[in-house]
Amino acid sequence: MSSMRSLTFDAIIIGGGGSGLRAALELAKSGKKTAVLSKVFPTRSHTVSAQGGITCAIASADPNDDWRWHMYDTVKGGDYITDQEAAEYMCSEGPKAVFELEHMGLPFSRFDNGRIYQRPFGGQSKDFGKGGQAARTCAAADRTGHALLHTLYQNNLKNNTTFLNEWYAVDLVKNANGDVVGCIAMDIETGEVVHVKAKATVLATGGAGRIYASTTNALINTGDGIGMTLRAGFPMQDMEMWQFHPTGIYGAGVLVTEGCRGEGGYLVNKDGERFMERYAPNAKDLAGRDVVARSMVLEILEGRGCGENGDHVYLKLDHLGEDVLGKRLPGIVELSKTFAQVDPAKEPIPVVPTCHYMMGGIPTNVHGQAISQDADGNDQLVNGLFACGEAACVSVHGANRLGGNSLLDLVVFGRAAGMYIESALNEGVEYLEATDSDVEFAMSRINRWDESSGGESVPALKAELQDIMQNAFGVFRQEDNMQEGVKKLSELRERISNAHLGDKSRAFNTARVEALELDNLMEVAEATAISALERKESRGAHSRYDYPDRDDVNWLKHSLYFPVEKKLGKRDVNFTPKTVDTFEPKVRTY
Amino acid sequence: MSMLQVSVYRYNPETDSAPYMQEFQVDTQGRDLMVLNVLSMIKEQDSSMAYRRSCREGVCGSDGMNMNGKNGLACITPLSEVIKKGKLVLRPLPGLPVIRDLVVDMGVFYEQFERIQPYLQNDEPEPAIERLQSPEDRDKLDGLYECILCACCSTACPSFWWNPDKFVGPAGLLQAYRFLADSRDTATRERLADLEDPFSVFRCRGIMNCVAVCPKGLNPTRAIGKIREMLLANAT
Numbered sequence: 001m002s003s004m005r006s007l008t009f010d011a012i013i014i015g016g017g018g019s020g021l022r023a024a025l026e027l028a029k030s031g032k033k034t035a036v037l038s039k040v041f042p043t044r045s046h047t048v049s050a051q052g053g054i055t056c057a058i059a060s061a062d063p064n065d066d067w068r069w070h071m072y073d074t075v076k077g078g079d080y081i082t083d084q085e086a087a088e089y090m091c092s093e094g095p096k097a098v099f100e101l102e103h104m105g106l107p108f109s110r111f112d113n114g115r116i117y118q119r120p121f122g123g124q125s126k127d128f129g130k131g132g133q134a135a136r137t138c139a140a141a142d143r144t145g146h147a148l149l150h151t152l153y154q155n156n157l158k159n160n161t162t163f164l165n166e167w168y169a170v171d172l173v174k175n176a177n178g179d180v181v182g183c184i185a186m187d188i189e190t191g192e193v194v195h196v197k198a199k200a201t202v203l204a205t206g207g208a209g210r211i212y213a214s215t216t217n218a219l220i221n222t223g224d225g226i227g228m229t230l231r232a233g234f235p236m237q238d239m240e241m242w243q244f245h246p247t248g249i250y251g252a253g254v255l256v257t258e259g260c261r262g263e264g265g266y267l268v269n270k271d272g273e274r275f276m277e278r279y280a281p282n283a284k285d286l287a288g289r290d291v292v293a294r295s296m297v298l299e300i301l302e303g304r305g306c307g308e309n310g311d312h313v314y315l316k317l318d319h320l321g322e323d324v325l326g327k328r329l330p331g332i333v334e335l336s337k338t339f340a341q342v343d344p345a346k347e348p349i350p351v352v353p354t355c356h357y358m359m360g361g362i363p364t365n366v367h368g369q370a371i372s373q374d375a376d377g378n379d380q381l382v383n384g385l386f387a388c389g390e391a392a393c394v395s396v397h398g399a400n401r402l403g404g405n406s407l408l409d410l411v412v413f414g415r416a417a418g419m420y421i422e423s424a425l426n427e428g429v430e431y432l433e434a435t436d437s438d439v440e441f442a443m444s445r446i447n448r449w450d451e452s453s454g455g456e457s458v459p460a461l462k463a464e465l466q467d468i469m470q471n472a473f474g475v476f477r478q479e480d481n482m483q484e485g486v487k488k489l490s491e492l493r494e495r496i497s498n499a500h501l502g503d504k505s506r507a508f509n510t511a512r513v514e515a516l517e518l519d520n521l522m523e524v525a526e527a528t529a530i531s532a533l534e535r536k537e538s539r540g541a542h543s544r545y546d547y548p549d550r551d552d553v554n555w556l557k558h559s560l561y562f563p564v565e566k567k568l569g570k571r572d573v574n575f576t577p578k579t580v581d582t583f584e585p586k587v588r589t590y
Numbered sequence: 591m592s593m594l595q596v597s598v599y600r601y602n603p604e605t606d607s608a609p610y611m612q613e614f615q616v617d618t619q620g621r622d623l624m625v626l627n628v629l630s631m632i633k634e635q636d637s638s639m640a641y642r643r644s645c646r647e648g649v650c651g652s653d654g655m656n657m658n659g660k661n662g663l664a665c666i667t668p669l670s671e672v673i674k675k676g677k678l679v680l681r682p683l684p685g686l687p688v689i690r691d692l693v694v695d696m697g698v699f700y701e702q703f704e705r706i707q708p709y710l711q712n713d714e715p716e717p718a719i720e721r722l723q724s725p726e727d728r729d730k731l732d733g734l735y736e737c738i739l740c741a742c743c744s745t746a747c748p749s750f751w752w753n754p755d756k757f758v759g760p761a762g763l764l765q766a767y768r769f770l771a772d773s774r775d776t777a778t779r780e781r782l783a784d785l786e787d788p789f790s791v792f793r794c795r796g797i798m799n800c801v802a803v804c805p806k807g808l809n810p811t812r813a814i815g816k817i818r819e820m821l822l823a824n825a826t
């Protein structure tokens with residue numbers, strides 16, 4: 001134990017994606033001793049893949065645009081389990097955060113008047129749903145995530161942020177009082193395992209789409225922050241809420257942005273029918289993502305799917321012309337040529353709903369402070385632990401995220417967490433030091449792998465997990481299937497806890513990283529499965545054949561999954577925004 | 591079964607005194623897989639195989655490597671594009687120190703990137719909204735800002751091999767020009783002053799290896815030409 005090196009920071013930010021880098025920027029400017037720890041070089045984080053844009057009422061496309069309209073859309077899109085105080089904060093602070101990005105140099109596309117280009121995205125309206133389609137998504141062509149992530153990285157360089165690049169966070173370290181006081185991390189290049197001590201630990205570890213066999217997510221999206229938090233015994237919120245994006249490229253899973261439909265593209269079935277006109281007469285192809293994804297699956301199930309097996313539909317873009325495609329959607333043209341062998345200027349792209357985004361995550365308040373629940377069901381802050389970005393559930397996305405709202409979430413709440421931590425550190429925080437046995441406890445998992453001498457291999461177990469999730473917890477769900485899935489997962493957990501790490505070398509051992517990631521996939525999958533089984537209603541992205549309706553009497557609530565008991569509890573949704581009237585739950589139509 | 595023969599550069603600093611090539615047989619079932627898929631099949635055979643990857647769609651820049659003699663991204667390179675005589679040979683990006691197998695130490699590459707102050711500088715007060723930029727001015731950034739820092743170009747550039755500490759290299763220079771070309775940046779003079787020595791820019795011999803390999807279709811040589819023009823105009 002004494003041989004282990006330790007590093008001490010005021011704050012450690014785990015994750016170098018958009019949310020982590022935004023939080024880091026705030027703290028770097030504060031002069032506190034902070035570092036960003038990331039398992040990949042920051043610009044290789046998944047944020048780089050975001051295409052369509054960042055949604056925000058900057059009143060460029062429409063000078064009369066209003067953040068309250070954006071807030072209304074966000075709450076409705078989330079099927080009313082969006083926390084209204086959080087949505088209010090995001091939508092009203094949003095313009096400031098977007099202008100900051102522009103001042104930092106983000107190369108947004110422009111309108112003729114020189115202002116930032118905005119395109120229509122799904123679920124956007126003017127005048128609280130009464131004024132028709134809005135165009136509110138600020139874009140840098142269809143490479144907005146790349147532009148955003150690089151800009152934030154560049155500005156962190158400018159502000160001399162400390163980076164621990166290609167370091168892997170293994171587990172949280174808790175002291176005797178249950179406060180989070182840092183983490184165990186491994187320098188991937190050397191294999192050295194280090195105790196990182198910090199007064200604030202920020203999980204900005206992103207999503208976990210790799211629990212599904214087919215996903216738009218990067219290979220590194222394994223839910224590490226979620227796994228670490230669950231293993232530390234803290235609850236997870238709304239984990240049944242997974243967004244399936246309507247337009248993943250058939251076969252490859254690679255995303256083509258909703259911006260394709262925003263720019264005028266639309267979906268057709270095998271008869272060439274623009275079927276969304278039937279399901280969502282007003283918004284059509286720009287209805288909420290959950291609505292479009294379900295409609296596609298129904299078309300396929302009813303025999304109107306395209307291709308030899310009738311198992312996908314087409315996204316038609318050719319009518320937009322090469323100019324619009326080249327100017328507004330150049331990345332999409334590239335991706336469809338590479339992954340679908342289709343030139344969208346000539347032929348439609350085969351697409352299918354694909355796992356895309358985790359609405360659930362670590363429950364936090366608007367300052368990014370992680371929340372647990374006491375025995376009486378009251379919120380209880382977790383000292384020392386913060387989360388932001390896709391790993392967090394603040395919750396602005398509720399049961400279904402609107403396109404472009406994640407990038408806004410990253411910068412608004414990354415910034416908010418940074419600001420809060422700075423002021424907390426200024427006021428002074430002192431927690432009990434972790435003891436050797438606390439650290440030993442956090443080391444137990446990596447030690448287990450390093451001592452394993454036989455057992456099943458990691459890639460095979462991972463594939464099995466992904467198939468279970470794909471088959472039982474997809475777009476449509478039902479009790480018996482899910483029960484079967486939960487059972488299989490619990491058997492799988494047993495097998496994973498006996499699995500084998502064959503390569504125990506030190507230098508850049510990616511097999512060890514993948515083994516550690518598998519444990520996290522397991523945690524996320526089980527939390528998802530149990531939450532989905534227990535939420536007995538249909539709401540937003542969670543659709544059940546056996547409970548097809550929304551049940552506001554029992555389920556106008558967040559679900560809260562407790563890992564130790566493996567039980568699902570509930571938590572109140574916030575309906576008390578500070579400056580606007582509450583948006584009361586209504587039937588959700590598009 | 592349609593077996594593909596793959597020869598991969600191996601080196602583990604803990605156990606190998608020198609690098610060597612290892613042969614693998616991969617059953618592609620006749621599919622035109624991406625090279626990255628082939629690597630993950632190899633990793634299932636031998637979990638000790640090390641390489642970087644993240645997005646698997648050509649946007650994160652993790653998996654630059656040398657495939658049958660040409661630099662590129664494994665995740666968007668189909669076998670049909672690289673296979674020669676039925677064989678695939680994978681090596682790390684040339685010219686950089688190897689950490690393990692296909693993983694190189696990108697340190698000098700990142701240093702040259704940082705060296706050009708890769709961030710917007712503007713000494714005027716920030717407006718309450720965004721700074722305005724005409725679509726024409728914004729167009730000037732196309733072909734520049736899209737760089738994913740994969741290092742395929744710089745590690746194909748002989749001038750960078752010989753002087754990685756003094757010649758900024760194509761990737762860094764492309765980014766230098768990205769900020770020189772931005773109508774919102776006010777540090778043009780300082781940026782140029784920092785580049786006018788005989789090495790930083792002028793070591794480029796116009797061999798265009800960089801353009802030939804850039805997986806994003808970017809053209810560092812053209813950007814370097816523009817910087818030269820600006821430097822020469824500045825000098826007179």
Ligand SMILES: Cc1cc2nc3c(=O)[nH]c(=O)nc-3n(C[C@H](O)[C@H](O)[C@H](O)COP(=O)(O)OP(=O)(O)OC[C@H]3O[C@@H](n4cnc5c(N)ncnc54)[C@H](O)[C@@H]3O)c2cc1C
Pocket residue numbers: 014015016017018019020037038039040042045046047048049050051052053054055144145167168169170204205206207216217218221224225255257356357388389390391403404405406407408410
């Ligand atoms: C293809 C695609 C397109 C999208 N397009 C849009 C869009 O147009 N608009 C929009 O709003 N949203 C979009 N999204 C969603 C959005 O991109 C993501 O939700 C968002 O980028 C997540 O950012 P993040 O900062 O939370 O995490 P990420 O960017 O995923 O970063 C996570 C970071 O955590 C680090 N990390 C993780 N685990 C560990 C560990 N154990 N140790 C150390 N470091 C660790 C990683 O290295 C990485 O730096 C898209 C998503 C996808 C999949």
Ligand code: SF4
Pocket residue numbers: 746747748749750759760793794795796797798799800801810811814
């Ligand atoms: S053109 Fe210049 S930068 Fe490009 S490869 Fe040749 S010498 Fe290197």
Ligand code: SF4
Pocket residue numbers: 736737738739740741742743744760761764803804805806807808810
């Ligand atoms: S210019 Fe092209 S090859 Fe060079 S680092 Fe950028 S993306 Fe890679």
Ligand code: FES
Pocket residue numbers: 642643644645646647648649650651652653654663664665666
């Ligand atoms: S894995 Fe991201 S570029 Fe290939």
